[in-house]
Amino acid sequence: MVEITRRSALAGAAVALAAAPVTSASAAAPQAGAQAPGFYRYKVGDIEMTTVNDGVSAMPIDDGFVRNVPKAEVNAFLESTFRAPNVYSGPYNPVLVNNGRQLALIDTGTGEAALSASKGLNGRLLMNLAAAGVDPASIDLVILSHYHGDHMNGLIRADNSLAFPNAEILVPDVEHKFWTDDGEMSRAASPRIEATFKNARRVLTADVRKRLRPYAWGEEIMPGVTAMSTPGHTPGHTSHVVSSGGQSLYLQADVTHAPFLFARNPGWHFMLDVDPVAAEATRRKVYDMLAADRMMVQGFHYPFPAAGHVEKTSTGYLEHIVQWSPVL
Amino acid sequence: MVEITRRSALAGAAVALAAAPVTSASAAAPQAGAQAPGFYRYKVGDIEMTTVNDGVSAMPIDDGFVRNVPKAEVNAFLESTFRAPNVYSGPYNPVLVNNGRQLALIDTGTGEAALSASKGLNGRLLMNLAAAGVDPASIDLVILSHYHGDHMNGLIRADNSLAFPNAEILVPDVEHKFWTDDGEMSRAASPRIEATFKNARRVLTADVRKRLRPYAWGEEIMPGVTAMSTPGHTPGHTSHVVSSGGQSLYLQADVTHAPFLFARNPGWHFMLDVDPVAAEATRRKVYDMLAADRMMVQGFHYPFPAAGHVEKTSTGYLEHIVQWSPVL
Numbered sequence: 168m169v170e171i172t173r174r175s176a177l178a179g180a181a182v183a184l185a186a187a188p189v190t191s192a193s194a195a196a197p198q199a200g201a202q203a204p205g206f207y208r209y210k211v212g213d214i215e216m217t218t219v220n221d222g223v224s225a226m227p228i229d230d231g232f233v234r235n236v237p238k239a240e241v242n243a244f245l246e247s248t249f250r251a252p253n254v255y256s257g258p259y260n261p262v263l264v265n266n267g268r269q270l271a272l273i274d275t276g277t278g279e280a281a282l283s284a285s286k287g288l289n290g291r292l293l294m295n296l297a298a299a300g301v302d303p304a305s306i307d308l309v310i311l312s313h314y315h316g317d318h319m320n321g322l323i324r325a326d327n328s329l330a331f332p333n334a335e336i337l338v339p340d341v342e343h344k345f346w347t348d349d350g351e352m353s354r355a356a357s358p359r360i361e362a363t364f365k366n367a368r369r370v371l372t373a374d375v376r377k378r379l380r381p382y383a384w385g386e387e388i389m390p391g392v393t394a395m396s397t398p399g400h401t402p403g404h405t406s407h408v409v410s411s412g413g414q415s416l417y418l419q420a421d422v423t424h425a426p427f428l429f430a431r432n433p434g435w436h437f438m439l440d441v442d443p444v445a446a447e448a449t450r451r452k453v454y455d456m457l458a459a460d461r462m463m464v465q466g467f468h469y470p471f472p473a474a475g476h477v478e479k480t481s482t483g484y485l486e487h488i489v490q491w492s493p494v495l
Numbered sequence: 496m497v498e499i500t501r502r503s504a505l506a507g508a509a510v511a512l513a514a515a516p517v518t519s520a521s522a523a524a525p526q527a528g529a530q531a532p533g534f535y536r537y538k539v540g541d542i543e544m545t546t547v548n549d550g551v552s553a554m555p556i557d558d559g560f561v562r563n564v565p566k567a568e569v570n571a572f573l574e575s576t577f578r579a580p581n582v583y584s585g586p587y588n589p590v591l592v593n594n595g596r597q598l599a600l601i602d603t604g605t606g607e608a609a610l611s612a613s614k615g616l617n618g619r620l621l622m623n624l625a626a627a628g629v630d631p632a633s634i635d636l637v638i639l640s641h642y643h644g645d646h647m648n649g650l651i652r653a654d655n656s657l658a659f660p661n662a663e664i665l666v667p668d669v670e671h672k673f674w675t676d677d678g679e680m681s682r683a684a685s686p687r688i689e690a691t692f693k694n695a696r697r698v699l700t701a702d703v704r705k706r707l708r709p710y711a712w713g714e715e716i717m718p719g720v721t722a723m724s725t726p727g728h729t730p731g732h733t734s735h736v737v738s739s740g741g742q743s744l745y746l747q748a749d750v751t752h753a754p755f756l757f758a759r760n761p762g763w764h765f766m767l768d769v770d771p772v773a774a775e776a777t778r779r780k781v782y783d784m785l786a787a788d789r790m791m792v793q794g795f796h797y798p799f800p801a802a803g804h805v806e807k808t809s810t811g812y813l814e815h816i817v818q819w820s821p822v823l
Contacts, residue, residue: 476577
């Protein structure tokens with residue numbers, strides 16, 4: 168009987184290879200070297216949801232990455248989840264909502280220009296939409312949750328043209344007012360926040376502005392999709408509840424950024440939270456509700472396919488990602 | 496500010512719809528109604544791995560499903576993982592191993608005939624191989640872990656022809672000897688085990704038998720892939736260690752059946768374990784090693800994409816499935 172440890176397995180492998188090299192009569196198929204398409208469908212009542220992955224980030228973790236926790240503690244926590252330290256690899260997951268009458272895209276990813284800049288790590292939304300058979304021109308509505316670049320940059324292509332040429336662009340009114348206000352920009356609390364103001368102005372081209380329609384918290388912005396007030400991450404940060412046929416789903420956008428950090432540690436303050444105290448209060452309120460109601464949730468920075476449930480634990484909230492289903 | 500509870504969200508939605516029905520000028524794209532292809536690639540050193548999903552089961556949970564735990568307790572545990580009770584939905588995940596010289600398929604799923612019988616829930620391996628661009632005729636080796644139907648039935652197509660016509664079929668020698676022994680069959684401990692003997696005889700057609708090559712525990716059966724002794728689930732149940740370039744992966748087959756049941760509760764005895772006491776001993780030994788070494792593991796019944804790591808907890812082992820990566 169072979170001892171089942173890795174060390175003996177490797178030693179055993181070396182011995183076996185020396186004793187009896189394996190040969191093949193047929194040529195091997197080539198390695199593919201590319202990932203499968205990154206989309207996933209499921210139903211909420213009669214509404215068809217499609218998570219469309221835009222890729223992942225590769226952000227260095229420094230002492231400011233979590234404002235109130237030192238880098239060493241963040242690294243230790245990442246390792247406890249079997250992730251590499253020092254670099255934050257966070258997923259980006261826009262989502263399609265098809266209610267049978269309208270096709271909406273909620274958030275747009277890092278944008279086509281990011282694809283080469285990131286060496287293919289992100290900026291993949293248009294590729295994955297194509298893999299899912301979705302023509303960008305068939306999208307009726309683009310709905311933004313907030314004005315951070317990874318959510319809005321995909322509104323425009325690398326040549327600054329409209330990525331979704333026939334879509335009305337629905338934006339939270341509070342969010343739009345804040346990031347387009349010159350007075351607010353002049354009072355930006357940090358260079359990072361000032362850069363967000365400038366980026367919003369870059370992405371809100373004349374063509375984009377022509378198609379904008381601000382929406383209010385509490386408004387049903389398409390049949391089955393209602394805007395929910397979840398400020399803190401940004402002043403107008405908005406979540407969406409999808410409801411159909413007695414089922415419902417909470418699209419939490421960035422109520423937590425990556426759940427494997429900020430749901431499990433709801434008191435951690437992410438560097439991109441404009442008001443981290445308000446963000447934490449919103450997070451605890453939403454997550455207490457999600458856990459108590461066992462409500463299905465999807466998050467922009469959740470691991471693909473980005474839908475699941477959350478359990479309240481003694482220290483925070485643990486995400487349970489849905490099991491891949493071969494049928495809808 | 497909108498109250499963020501599901502009840503008020505639904506009430507608010509009804510009010511908003513009554514107040515301002517949303518209309519669209521453009522026709523919606525049709526709902527797709529089908530899932531994305533179920534395959535996922537990653538590297539172990541220079542070896543390219545591809546998980547190819549065969550679908551999921553839908554098995555009723557009765558008091559014998561876990562031999563030593565009543566149905567009510569199994570149901571309560573499933574609900575704690577946000578899974579539905581009464582029906583066990585367990586994934587099937589064969590895996591391709593391409594070492595650049597040979598392309599091997601480890602385990603074959605429930606078989607093409609299962610596709611219609613299960614109404615598309617399983618029997619999807621050939622479809623997902625096609626989606627991954629893999630011609631069944633290009634597979635050099637089929638490697639079986641053991642002789643349960645969900646691992647071996649895919650050797651033959653619905654018309655009983657060879658599914659992988661050019662492949663040598665590598666089978667664990669202990670396993671083959673047991674399930675093809677008429678004396679062992681005459682002593683089968685239950686109708687379920689007797690049915691496994693008969694199914695093996697059905698699948699081991701003359702064409703299959705011509706291509707069989709038994710292998711031994713400890714043998715490197717293709718460069719980079721070594722057979723590991725993990726008996727209990729069946730007498731010849733075999734795992735495989737994949738090693739390349741200083742990286743390694745433990746393909747655990749059914750050391751635990753579904754990890755969300757049997758890794759988290761290693762003392763639970765699955766109804767299909769031929770020797771549940773030996774299976775538990777193997778499981779604890781392998782999982783203690785996987786947790787201590789933080790070794791990457793893939794399981795046939797792990798949630799797709801079926802690769803991850805395991806953490807030792809106070810009550811068992813918790814699986815952490817890998818985060819989907821858009822690049823290899």
